[in-house]
Amino acid sequence: MESVRQVLKMADLIPVIEKAMGDFSKGEEGGVVQPMRAVVPVKEHKGILYAMPAYSATSGALVTKLLTRFQDRDKIPVTGPRTTVCYFDHTNGDLKSIMDGEVITSMRTAAASAVATKYLAPKGPKILCILGAGRQARSHYQALHQICSFQEVKVWNRTLSRAQEFAAEYNSTVCETAQEAAKDADVIVTVTMSPTPILEHSWVKQGAHVNCVGACRPDWQEVSSELMQKSVVYVDSREAAMKESGDVLISKAEIYAEIGDLVNGTKEAFRDKTTVFTSIGMAVEDVVSAKLVYDKYVEQGE
Template sequence: MAGVANISAEEVAELLSIDELISVIERGLANYSEGEEGGMLQPYRSIVQVVNPGPEFGFFGSMPFYNSKENILACKVGSFYPFNLKHDKPVHNSSILLYDPVYGGLQAIVDGVVITERRTPAASAVAAKYLVEDRSKPVKLALLGAGTQARSHFQALKCIFNISKVCVWSRTMESAIKCAEEINGEACNTAEKAVENADIIVTVTLSQTPVLQKTWVKLGAIILAVGGSGPDSQEVDPELVKSSVVYTDSKKIALMECGDIIKADAEIYAEIGEVVNGTKPVKRGPTTLFKMAGMQMEDAVSAKLVFDTYRAKKEPS
């Protein structure tokens, strides 16, 4: 293990520029949607359920990834323990292992928590960049959810858009107020009020029942459905999903794992990477929805960016 870089969450936070990350994720999404020509091998994740005494449980997964085009060999390992919220412990814990693709040696262990916090909104920002018709206009942003992903989505979208107003809703008003104060937004006591006249709506909850209803959403709005985990999750009214033009980062994963897609029996128009690489034209509907499935490619290219920046800083000038 000599010579292996161990890059902590604090170092990742310092090294990972959101502007650079958005560009890297954009290129990764385009490569992914090119199939074999994109140079990627991304086997389906392997997951085991961890059963603890009582009703609580967790999941542990491993997600290998290789891209010959970008020279990346990596594996994300991580856990998801939904009951940790009530124990004031992290729901997600993960690391990304980076290997030398030529000789196979382990090069770095990169903390995955900050990467997950930032790569997810970076992918959403890429989607919004292509799906919003006129990026020069000020936008009203609505955040349904007030956790880490709500804050990081605000920061990422701010890199692309002139956000004139941001409204925050959470199941507890205390959380909404805290988040709103941090991002200079407005806390709302109902989700309906938060999304009123919003141009971009971000759902970042762990809900299994819809928190966003079709009748609340204005025509032309862009919905970034990010939260939820697994086929039982659901944040968006299925009627809203079905009436929207739907995009995702990975059709394969979305059709197997995303409850918003599965429960609505929705048709996916395109992967956002197909729009980025020009194989599919942008198509908008009365509303347009991007469902974030999440995949190890996004973690791997983010970890590679961190490692490259880390090495550049360590090299003598």
């Protein structure tokens, strides 16, 4: 994990993710081959195995990510990584590298939110709200500060002590309720993995931008249906969102565009309206992130 963290820098990653999102939304012209991820449930242990393969012809990279999520993981000792990235030679199929995928997943997800924020945040955003205080909260703090110069960051977490730990590590104000944290925020990030809404429409000011990250299953919903229905909704992958995003499926909200459409200039970015970016996470983001890591090590002669 640390070896990946040493070479993967957010300033380098965000433009790479931006290009990958644009390539994906171009279809065949973009050179991205990305099937829907395979989902294998392990019901008796409340677990899921994801397999996420993708190929980017423009990047010259072929990758598969294997990821497990087990709700009972805290009750059973964890003996190895839960996310692994396999990097292949795209010219002959040789396995070139096996990487710990925890850092890659955390950073590329936040980088995608940063790209969405770049296009959709109101001009001159001053207040950032982060709902959640885990690994994704930290990576989003770092990524979004590459895009915006916030004057204040407010954080809320169901467990107050975790929010306090976050605030001690990052210059933030701890809020006792999600409503208090969201008040007057220009950019809001939800990274809680909550199965029920933790953000209501009435708490969000007109013209704010919301990055919804934690509701990555069709039966989970981080933001209210009213907020989804009354906002302009953007996604990373329309196909994936229509299959896996609880925020989209439960609310029956209309998807306006993919973020890649904004990158390519084929759809409008409504900065003056309330916008929501629902992030499911795309394998092509893992592809270009892993290539960045691999190329950095090659440059170092390793």
